[in-house]
Amino acid sequence: MNVQPDLDFIRYLKTAGGDTMKKCYQCATCSVMCPLSTDENPFPRQEMIWSGWGMKDKLIGDPNVFLCHQCGDCTAYCPRGAKPGDVLGAVRAYAYTALGWPTGLAKLASTAKGLPMLIAIPSVIIFVLWAISGGMVIPTSEDFAKYGYQRFFGYWDFHWLAKNVAFIDFFMLGAVGLAVVGSYKGVTNLWKQMCKREGVNPDFKPSLVQLARDFVWPSIIEIVQHNRFRECGTNRNREIGHKALMWSFIGLFIVTLWSMFANDVLGLWIPSFHGPMTIWNPVKILANVSAIAMIVGCGILWMNRSKSEAEGNITPTFYDWFLIWEIMAVAVTGILAQYLRWAGLITPGYIIYYFHLVTVMMLFMYMPYTKFAHLIYRTTAMTFERYRDSSFVKNPLDK
């Protein structure tokens, strides 16, 4: 076999938490200890040697890289301190960048050096829009009590599209649109690479309905139930943290959809939908419960990670911390903005609300390139895992 090591790839892995990979001596303890590794496709031993040898093409189309939940069982039992869990995390970070579109943005989101720029982009966009909207005036306390942040970008008399809605939709839908296109390109690219690597015969393809019903949907159910998190021995309370976080995202997704519908559609006929919700409004309750769950879940993962790092079990990386910080910032600014509204503190309220918009936009826009991308890529890999074992790929008459 002719191995052409990709030195840049190796160098990247070493900076992204994979600095221990060369210690691996291929004993395969990790593949046995990993509760998620299967009999036919055990990992992460093979991934360790491909990483050490810089064989990135083998790794990017490798579903195992994305199936890993980084519970740390492999690292705990590794006889050499090679930390396979961290190495796979580094490979994922690389894969998100490599699969990401547009490439420039994906690269920017992959290193700590890009952080000032990552914060600056949404900050400037929203600040400029805020400035040109003419909304950058402090409202009277009556107006603040009545409208809250609904007139952050000001007010105009055009009935069919409220000014605030117009401005927020402009950059938020823009950010979401970019993330959706980026995700689609990334996921299809990954799927193609996985199919090629597995030698899938392109003549037998499931219909979209079959794909959704037989492969995607069961994977989503499995993700929601957190079955694989429960397998992990070393880091049990990650399951609780991640579950809280996942449900908070689902809750806030529903809240956001409702707000969009209420503001953009219902508000056209019933103007009161353009005001803040009362605290006992079911949607508001869902929003607050979700926000608290978000802080609790994120806090558990934060503490877990700090503890493991202090014990030397995992290597601190920008890739891991950026997502934790980002989510924490969204939750804290959101809750704080609400509190300041109740307290009638207008100027601090407006400033915090501005930062809330910035953090939310960051979360959306950088989703396909940061650790948040596991949302789409792990789902894809879990779907592929099912697909790989189905009769579309395996001839049921063999074996």
Add this chain to the structure above:
Amino acid sequence: MTDEQGTSGAILVVGGGISGLTAALEAAEVGNDVFLVEKNAYFGGRVAQLNQYFPKLCPPSCGLEINFKRIKDNRRIRTYTMTSVTAVSGGPGNYEVTLETAPRYVNSNCTACGDCADACTDEIDNDFNFGMNKSKAAYLPHEMAFPRRYVINKDALSDEGAAAVKASCKYGAVDLDMGTDSKTITVASIIWATGWTPYDPTKMDNLKYNESDAIVTNMMIERMAAPGGPTDGAILRPGDNKEPESFAFVQCAGSRDENHLEFCSYICCMATFKQMTYIRERYPEAKIYVFYIDLRTPGKYEKFREKLMKDEHSTFIKGKVAEIIPESDGSVTVVAENAMTGEKIKQNVDLAVLATGMQPSLNVDGAPVPLDTDPSGFVNSNPETGILSAGCACRAADVVTSNQSATAAALKAIQVSRRS
């Protein structure tokens, strides 16, 4: 200069296993006075527990017997069993060492007739056989124990047992009032030949040593295969005494592992090949699976490996066993990833043998005095200070290498004596 013991420039050898015996003899036979102290009640150490040496497959009596004979004939060696070092002071050429001898409760009148053991009603776990059988509380440690004298475990004796043992001895050798004896000696240098202890298999929680009788260690196999062992040479599954039809050897059980022993124990690969010959003698058709990371059979041992790897009923799998599952029928399933094929293997076997490694004994029990050791607990030899090490106290090694290092340590010790 004449000191209290009438020795000058004497050498203390701590540990009477193969390395200590060799170091003591090499030094004494060129005219040095030697104190040889041994913690156990007998000399011979780990080698005495083996069934055979590799690669020539001769019994340990070959080698030990001749050394015992040389010791008996040499007036310059003073031997002390059941004795440990408790304090060391002074400097090179003039160390003052305190020795403490635990009571044996049997004096030199003993003729090893065995009447006390016959009369004794109390039983203890046989440590020499790793607890696989019992012995009487008045016992000869093993068949070829040297010195050939019984020992009594007084703590395990009941009142009737004590009376019976005392009454049975016609020679007045039983002395249950014996106390701990302490003495101070002056020596020029000290050779630590404290050897090794099999690594505690319960520390590898994933290998479930405590949860099944079908999981044994390589040293237990040595005892089972030995003619005077707990099974009189039969290799049987402990508990149900089943004749195993399949075996798995789990290499590097605790060795080459940062969480356990970070070094390679050097002997386990060869020990496994040797034990394959024990199995073949008894069970020509039994299946043998050897799970390894690398097979390390340096130098001339390669021939031994090549010969055993031709065995048609044996399979060699590159992949470390990281999990053992005890089964309800008494067997076990060992789990590994075959690194050659990239598939996980779950192999059910009647008996799993953990090739546990060597932990320096000083690292298990703790050194009685501060010593210059490496992080794993091996003693660094220092000719300047006259504190030397030999055999497995110095590094994980086979018998040949241990004897070489013992001879080297003896030479350095002699130099220290002449210098002072």
